[in-house]
Amino acid sequence: DAGITQSPRHKVTETGTPVTLRCHQTENHRYMYWYRQDPGHGLRLIHYSYGVKDTDKGEVSDGYSVSRSKTEDFLLTLESATSSQTSVYFCAIRGLAGEETQYFGPGTRLLVL
Amino acid sequence: GQNIDQPTEMTATEGAIVQINCTYQTSGFNGLFWYQQHAGEAPTFLSYNVLDGLEEKGRFSSFLSRSKGYSYLLLKELQMKDSASYLCAVIGTGGFKTIFGAGTRLFVKA
Numbered sequence: 001d002a003g004i005t006q007s008p009r010h011k012v013t014e015t016g017t018p019v020t021l022r023c024h025q026t027e028n029h030r031y032m033y034w035y036r037q038d039p040g041h042g043l044r045l046i047h048y049s050y051g052v053k054d055t056d057k058g059e060v061s062d063g064y065s066v067s068r069s070k071t072e073d074f075l076l077t078l079e080s081a082t083s084s085q086t087s088v089y090f091c092a093i094r095g096l097a098g099e100e101t102q103y104f105g106p107g108t109r110l111l112v113l
Numbered sequence: 114g115q116n117i118d119q120p121t122e123m124t125a126t127e128g129a130i131v132q133i134n135c136t137y138q139t140s141g142f143n144g145l146f147w148y149q150q151h152a153g154e155a156p157t158f159l160s161y162n163v164l165d166g167l168e169e170k171g172r173f174s175s176f177l178s179r180s181k182g183y184s185y186l187l188l189k190e191l192q193m194k195d196s197a198s199y200l201c202a203v204i205g206t207g208g209f210k211t212i213f214g215a216g217t218r219l220f221v222k223a
Contacts, residue, residue, distance in 0.1 A: 042117075042214055100146075102158075106155050
């Protein structure tokens with residue numbers, strides 16, 4: 001699990017409210033990723049980061065923003081949550097130098113009412 | 114476009130062998146992963162193939178043919194705990210973005 005934690009683990013919110021999910025890692029990994037997982041779609045990349053303050057969009061980035069001000073923390077923000085953003089969100093880190101494998105955090109279940 | 118195809122569900126019997134296939138069409142290729150995901154849990158890494166051929170790791174083996182855009186995961190001596198989803202994922206060019214298939218749900222019955 002490479003020392004990855006996510007918070008909160010579960011959240012229920014209302015449409016239109018802002019939501020921030022946190023991913024924290026303890027092993028100084030450079031690359032971090034946010035995915036969402038929905039039935040029938042598998043894991044889809046939202047945003048990723050390749051260093052402090054260096055981020056880029058994935059395939060489903062609309063409605064999401066990210067920030068990485070410290071190596072260990074990667075934040076995902078839903079500026080104004082919608083019901084279509086109800087999902088399970090996974091953070092992942094890429095292995096250390098030369099390793100391609102991604103390791104996943106435990107996930108956050110988000111329900112937007 | 115980029116696409117990864119896997120069967121949606123498979124059922125097999127405890128003690129048997131099962132093969133889960135994955136075909137892919139991606140922009141470039143830098144490796145293929147298999148992950149296991151139990152219900153309600155995070156995906157966990159099983160295998161990584163970058164060259165053609167078979168990689169064996171205990172009861173699990175993974176095969177890759179880059180020319181055919183094809184991989185399979187072979188599970189031997191199935192156990193009840195192998196009931197899970199198995200995700201095929203491909204790293205495209207650039208190395209930053211990994212494309213995941215929708216996963217194959219495997220049910221192991223007694």
